[in-house]
Amino acid sequence: MSDLNNENKNMPEKNNETGKNLSGDSDKNNKPGMSRRTVVKALAGLPVLGLFGHQLLKKRNYDLEKREAIVKELGLDKIELPASNYGSGSNPGDLIRVGIIGYGSRAHSLARSLGFMHPDEVKSRNEQGTLKEWLDQEYLNVALTGICDVFDQHTENGLAVAENYIRPGGQNAPKLPVKSYRHYHEMLDDKDIDAVIIATPDHHHGQMTIDAAKAGKHIYCEKSVANTEDEINQLYSAVKNSGVVYQLGHQITQNVIYQQARELIKRDMLGKVTLVQTTSNRNTSHGAWVRHLNSQGNPKPGNAKSIDWKQWLGNAPYTPFSINRYYNWTLYFDYATGLIGQLYTHEFDAMNQILNLGIPKSVTSSGGIYFWKDGRDMADMLHIVSEYPERDLTLLYSGNLSSSRGRGRIIMGNDGSMEIGNNIMINADRNSSRYRKGIESGLIDPGSPMISYNPGAGQIDAVTSATERYYASRGLTTTTINGRRVDVTHLHLREWINCIRDGSTPSVNIDVAFDEGMACVMAHRAYVEKRVVQWDKVNKKIV
Amino acid sequence: MRETSFTKVQLSSLLLLRFLVGWHILYEGAAKVINPQWTSLDFLEESQWILSGFSNWIISNPNVLSAVDFLNTWGLVAIGLGIITGLFFKAAALAGALLIFIYYLNSPPLIGMEYALPSDGHNLVVDKNLIEVAALIILALFSTSKIFGLDAFISNFKRKDKLLNE
Numbered sequence: 176m177s178d179l180n181n182e183n184k185n186m187p188e189k190n191n192e193t194g195k196n197l198s199g200d201s202d203k204n205n206k207p208g209m210s211r212r213t214v215v216k217a218l219a220g221l222p223v224l225g226l227f228g229h230q231l232l233k234k235r236n237y238d239l240e241k242r243e244a245i246v247k248e249l250g251l252d253k254i255e256l257p258a259s260n261y262g263s264g265s266n267p268g269d270l271i272r273v274g275i276i277g278y279g280s281r282a283h284s285l286a287r288s289l290g291f292m293h294p295d296e297v298k299s300r301n302e303q304g305t306l307k308e309w310l311d312q313e314y315l316n317v318a319l320t321g322i323c324d325v326f327d328q329h330t331e332n333g334l335a336v337a338e339n340y341i342r343p344g345g346q347n348a349p350k351l352p353v354k355s356y357r358h359y360h361e362m363l364d365d366k367d368i369d370a371v372i373i374a375t376p377d378h379h380h381g382q383m384t385i386d387a388a389k390a391g392k393h394i395y396c397e398k399s400v401a402n403t404e405d406e407i408n409q410l411y412s413a414v415k416n417s418g419v420v421y422q423l424g425h426q427i428t429q430n431v432i433y434q435q436a437r438e439l440i441k442r443d444m445l446g447k448v449t450l451v452q453t454t455s456n457r458n459t460s461h462g463a464w465v466r467h468l469n470s471q472g473n474p475k476p477g478n479a480k481s482i483d484w485k486q487w488l489g490n491a492p493y494t495p496f497s498i499n500r501y502y503n504w505t506l507y508f509d510y511a512t513g514l515i516g517q518l519y520t521h522e523f524d525a526m527n528q529i530l531n532l533g534i535p536k537s538v539t540s541s542g543g544i545y546f547w548k549d550g551r552d553m554a555d556m557l558h559i560v561s562e563y564p565e566r567d568l569t570l571l572y573s574g575n576l577s578s579s580r581g582r583g584r585i586i587m588g589n590d591g592s593m594e595i596g597n598n599i600m601i602n603a604d605r606n607s608s609r610y611r612k613g614i615e616s617g618l619i620d621p622g623s624p625m626i627s628y629n630p631g632a633g634q635i636d637a638v639t640s641a642t643e644r645y646y647a648s649r650g651l652t653t654t655t656i657n658g659r660r661v662d663v664t665h666l667h668l669r670e671w672i673n674c675i676r677d678g679s680t681p682s683v684n685i686d687v688a689f690d691e692g693m694a695c696v697m698a699h700r701a702y703v704e705k706r707v708v709q710w711d712k713v714n715k716k717i718v
Numbered sequence: 719m720r721e722t723s724f725t726k727v728q729l730s731s732l733l734l735l736r737f738l739v740g741w742h743i744l745y746e747g748a749a750k751v752i753n754p755q756w757t758s759l760d761f762l763e764e765s766q767w768i769l770s771g772f773s774n775w776i777i778s779n780p781n782v783l784s785a786v787d788f789l790n791t792w793g794l795v796a797i798g799l800g801i802i803t804g805l806f807f808k809a810a811a812l813a814g815a816l817l818i819f820i821y822y823l824n825s826p827p828l829i830g831m832e833y834a835l836p837s838d839g840h841n842l843v844v845d846k847n848l849i850e851v852a853a854l855i856i857l858a859l860f861s862t863s864k865i866f867g868l869d870a871f872i873s874n875f876k877r878k879d880k881l882l883n884e
Contacts (some may be wrong), residue, residue, distance in 0.1 A: 208875050217870035220803035223737045227802070231748055304779045660780070 267316035274321030277375030278333035288665040314344035363390035381406025399516035400692030412568030425524040426667035446590030453522035458579035467502035506551035535561035540702035548579035744798025804867015815854035
């Protein structure tokens with residue numbers, strides 16, 4: 176540079192018509208100070224910046240105006256959702272002592288959502304840096320004081336979890352002794368247990384719920400409600416007569432977008448809803464409930480000696496000990512209703528919570544075992560058509576275990592359709608009369624979502640990009656509340672615990688569970704009996 | 719570069735390139751500032767190739783992720799401003815080249831790498847990120863900011879200092 180400066184020293188100031196170097200010195204003389212022309216040139220970027228600012232404001236105004244216009248046209252400007260008090264740090268209330276019946280993998284997740292984690296998992300999460308997120312989960316003032324399982328190894332696992340004091344609530348959390356029970360009746364007889372979580376295979380749910388209600392224990396029962404109509408009727412009256420708080424393990428609706436979806440539907444954004452489509456596609460052996468091998472391909476532990484097989488069978492038909500049936504019970508109709516009890520029940524609940532569907536008038540099911548020919552009873556291809564003639568509505572479910580293509584969860588009306596994944600997308604129908612004006616004026620593009628609701632942002636976003644649509648299909652394990660990611664199962668358990676304390680009614684209470692249980696039993700019977708199954712509304716009976 | 723000497727057209731073209739690239743980067747930043755929903759999570763989730771481990775680490779730490787979001791957003795704004803106004807231009811252009819090269823490395827259009835996010839046009843090995851990186855390096859090497867930029871004031875100030883010291 177110094178050479179350059181020297182070369183330029185004697186150059187006249189205005190010799191730059193023919194050429195310039197880039198040191199910026201060419202049009203300066205050797206005197207300190209800058210000529211006006213040099214200063215003006217130095218400020219060349221400012222007009223560009225000004226133009227940029229102008230365009231930026233224009234673009235922002237355009238976006239805001241468009242959003243406002245759509246929001247206003249749709250009457251969405253007044254949507255107000257109740258603010259969540261989650262994480263407010265308020266006093267959780269009296270201690271509640273919880274026992275878990277059936278400590279398998281689902282119970283393990285439930286314990287985690289309740290605020291209890293196995294020391295090994297604490298260690299690995301600490302290494303991954305994800306422990307803090309869990310420790311920040313709201314402390315529920317719950318003690319896990321009882322574990323019941325028919326397999327020693329599961330019981331020990333549960334005890335290690337319950338006795339681990341690294342948990343939300345920290346060292347101040349009560350350190351109560353944890354008992355193990357070989358039979359759930361012993362747990363139900365124990366005065367030191369206030370509430371139970373039932374996470375056994377499905378064939379126990381009915382009887383256990385009845386017994387727990389009779390013993391006066393509050394109940395959080397994993398889906399399904401029960402496998403038969405009789406059991407549902409019995410457990411319904413047992414719970415109703417006992418006054419205990421019952422919550423069914425359909426955590427999906429704790430996602431805040433469901434409140435939003437309900438609001439949007441109430442505002443008649445979709446027009447007349449006549450078709451609801453829910454689907455579940457999976458394409459892995461684990462997803463198809465082949466679960467007797469561990470991740471290395473070796474058989475999981477357990478044998479006739481370490482597992483109390485008689486108790487595990489319960490009221491199910493006798494069969495000699497089978498490690499396959501023990502781990503893969505969902506595949507057999509002696510213990511479960513297959514896809515219906517595992518996935519359809521969640522899908523039905525999701526739609527029931529938004530649309531208040533209740534029990535369908537009639538149900539047909541079809542499908543079969545087309546891919547997983549391993550001796551299972553469970554259909555790996557299943558279609559369920561539930562009719563609601565009084566509502567002019569059909570609920571269509573389609574499940575498949577040999578393709579992982581996502582097909583979404585869509586509510587269709589004559590003015591628009593709503594897709595619900597981890598956020599909500601509403602598209603106007605191209606032939607809608609309600610939106611005709613908006614479509615003609617270009618305000619609404621039926622080809623892309625007119626409205627999306629993203630719980631993370633807590634606001635309605637009426638102008639979305641194509642990529643947003645893609646993310647709508649993501650899973651539903653967490654939701655966002657007050658800017659925090661929160662586990663939905665944790666919220667579901669929290670709601671149950673809070674209802675036990677203040678006597679209010681949880682979202683998947685016994686009445687909802689009755690409807691959902693019956694809808695699932697109807698679907699199962701339609702599949703097994705290969706006929707149209709009807710609901711007799713007067714006599715409250717499946718016919 | 720010592721002997722480089724440019725015609726007006728050449729210089730104007732360099733300046734035009736500078737403004738275009740600066741505008742693009744500034745708006746990338748500004749759009750993120752305006753949109754409170756924006757997060758790099760989705761982009762990083764898609765990360766493949768040599769930076770995927772690093773990206774996963776960022777995603778798995780909410781605090782790191784929000785720090786990365788903040789630095790990225792305001793980094794883009796600062797780089798964009800620097801390039802357009804010509805203030806600390808070389809540093810801004812090189813920082814921009816590095817940042818965009820990191821974007822490139824997270825999702826290079828190499829054979830066998832498929833992304834769920836829609837791509838910007840059809841790309842093979844070379845994409846618009848990579849071209850922007852090259853443009854920024856060229857801009858840094860053929861810096862116009864000492865004539866058409868606030869850096870002129872800085873160099874003028876330095877020269878004054880130098881003359882005074884002589």
